[in-house]
Amino acid sequence: MSIQFKSIVELRGMLDEKLISASELTQETLQLATKYQELNCFVTMNKEVATKKASGIIPSDEISSWLEGMPLAQKDLFCTKGLRTTCSSKILADFIPPYTATAVEKLEDAGAITIGKTNMDEFAMGSSNETSFFGNVHNPWKKGYVPGGSSGGSAAAVAAGIVPAATGTDTGGSIRQPAAHCGITGLKPTYGRVSRWGMIAFASSLDQAGPLARTAEDCAILLNSMSGYDLKDTTSLNSDVPDFLANINQPIDGVKIGIIKEFNLGELDSEVQARFEESKRMYEKLGAQFVEVSLPNISASVPTYYSIAPAECSSNLSRFDGVRFGHRAENADDLNDLYIKSRSEGFGDEVKRRILIGTYALSAGYYDAYYKKAQQVRRLIKNDFDHVFQSVDILMTPTSPNTAFKFGSKGTQNPVELYLEDLFTISSNLAGLPAISIPHGQVNSLPAGLQLIGNFLKEDQLLNAAHLFQKNSDFHLSQPNLEDFS
């Protein structure tokens, strides 16, 4: 029985019924990864450690945890002890961390087996996975098309059925947009739900780790393990973590779903609109009520985000100076020259662009006009959400205005074109709210995603609504034809 395209729930069943051993599961997963190497999902494989860990898992008749022996892929932005962690950047191409990120550690403690580290946009800066030092990742649905980004490798590995699930991080849509483009489910939790310890920071106040999987149910399983307060991350939330899986089968009769007026969905591609309308009808059939809501400041999300995120990134990336770790330029004349050469050689263009934008936004004389102003607008956007969540439970939007596009077709002349890809996803990062993307059919033979945004700490509501949708549809079950990649 093939393990490809199986969900965690299905693989758990196979393991528990001893149809397959943890060891065999890991080996087959590693074989799939090799078979579909051309997708370029992985930057580094963890073959030896994974093989050893899997062989140590002895089948027993006792009920094991959901993740015991489960192969997972980790975005190459989570530090993994002894396993190269590059952030898909030349500057960290040889970096082997001495410690493991809390989110990964929690999954591994629950029995998950890290089989490799997935490709991504360099330092998570991009929406197409085209900024990676290790090359583009193909969208499993169409060769030569982007998988989305920045968690493009994770999304493609799940979509290709290599692993049942993978970790990702989401600063402005980096879990949800690639999930949408690859036809899988991806959840960005509430800011602070998952510890950021060991996540290489892009924009500290926006970054959040979360799962990418085949189903909402599987996302709930991962989130159960990843969540929780961490003393090592003071911004992590010290609040109760519900059992997300146990809460997943609630009816949604009377649940109020808001449609955001300011997003002008009528201007979108008619096929994208058609998908959206169909999903709306599905939820109506399930008992939800729709209302139009207004978030007056939400149209300022993209410029707000592109002031705050680069500002934080410009400071967060200062530590990559060639002094203690990472790429160090040879033949530097002095300390300053070492910085200039190491960073010029080590960072790619998009990272440099954002460091420059951020440095500018924070510099004397511009701080008030850009960074400070952006923080004020961010507060207004957050207030808008607080306000609408007094009258609705969930907000619904397409995840992305478009489906996946061809390599090199967007943003090469004008980066802003690519920044607009994040239009629907960015605001929940600014407000710190949870949001999920689920597949809801195809547009021109490529997957399209539906986004549900929830109130603060209401991941359970999102997972429940997403699960109900998946119980009543089979969009999440479609599989790409991978002939071109093997």
Add this chain to the structure above:
Amino acid sequence: MSWETVIGLETHVQLSTKTKLFSRASTTFGANPNTNVNLVDCGLPGVLPSINKEAFYKAIRLGMAINAQINQTSIFDRKNYFYADLPKGYQITQMDLPIVLGGSIEIFLDGATKKINITRAHLEEDAGKSIHDEYDGFSAIDLNRAGTPLLEIVSEPELSSAKEAVAYMKAMHQLVTYLDVSDGNMAQGSLRCDANVSIRKNGDKELGIRTEIKNINSFKFIEKAINFEIKRQIKVLESGEKVTQETRLYDSVKDETRPMRSKEFANDYRYFPEPDLLPVIISDEEMQKIKDTFPELPRQKELRYQKEYELSAYEAQIIASSKSIANFFESAAKKTKNYALLANWLIGEISAYLNKELMEIHESKLNPDNVSALINRIDDQTISGKIAKSIFEEMCISGSSPDKIIESKGLKQITDDDAIEKIVDEVIVKNTEQVEGYKAGKDKLFGFFVGQVMKVTQGKANPQTVNKILKEKLKK
């Protein structure tokens, strides 16, 4: 033309917490390079700071002692600049909302007191240390100090001489050690300051252009550096030129200040709120706890010493001025009744010894038990004051108890009248010439007889008894 000096000090106090401000690495001084360092201190990718509340409690204690406003909600900011010993490429500090605002500190100079207002005090992390001269062709970096908590206390520009600046730093030293905020060790850099110095014509309202002398770490250097800078600025202005606003370094070997390379301070630090840390909130309960455990301050001690131990105002002030001496005094006073003599010794012999050895009392071999025993032996006339001094010298070297020294060296005082009379008689018999001289009116010879008696008794004879008996025997 006469000039007026205006000085403001930025004092960096290293807080005596066990661990660093944002990591749980140790802050012990003098460890091997890069051993008090963990992932956070190295600024590794993916690490995050976490708050050491103890540093806040210490900062608040200082704030309360200077009657400042305590911001129970304070935030951290990033100060961005590149340097090899700054691992993250930014320093976490407090800009807009520091923990302590306002307040004042009293300084004492030439018998007068002056109130100096404090602008603010904020918490920040220290950087590591670059070592440029130990490895040929390489610079080395020691991150042991990186992340050590500092409290930067900024004074208003209200000091008007180098001497006042020193008095301010002395008051600050007393305060931080008393409050157990810092060990105050200047040689190890636990207390150091930057001095902002400017001069203006007497009577001018506007401040002159200032220079900042960085990182001065002794009372002596503070005085010298500021005095040099004042003279230099006067010379500049009197020659018709302008003072350049700049950062300068004091070179103690050449006794001069020099400008630092312009590169080192031409930075735009791009301050912004630290997104890795939430605002730090100190609860009312925490504030109350700090108040409830507030240590006694020097002024309070002085008054108590006058009342409880009947010390003079002068004695009380000197003993209370140093926390370690005060603690020593109080421990020793539990085991002797002669507080006046104890105070006398602490201010006299003991202080002189410590000053000579450049030691704090807790670094010496003296302990309160032994010193109180010494006082008691003087008090009960077992030994004379003179013998006590030689016993004290021995105590300083060996650390043994005065009773043991008296015993082993046979230094017990001879107070027995008969024994002394016998010796006096012998002296008189042996020195007939001097006896005649004395009787003929050479009064000064009395000292000679005392000396002879002491010589025979090896100084152990009770001087009062010797005097009394000699006077009787030598009656004219």
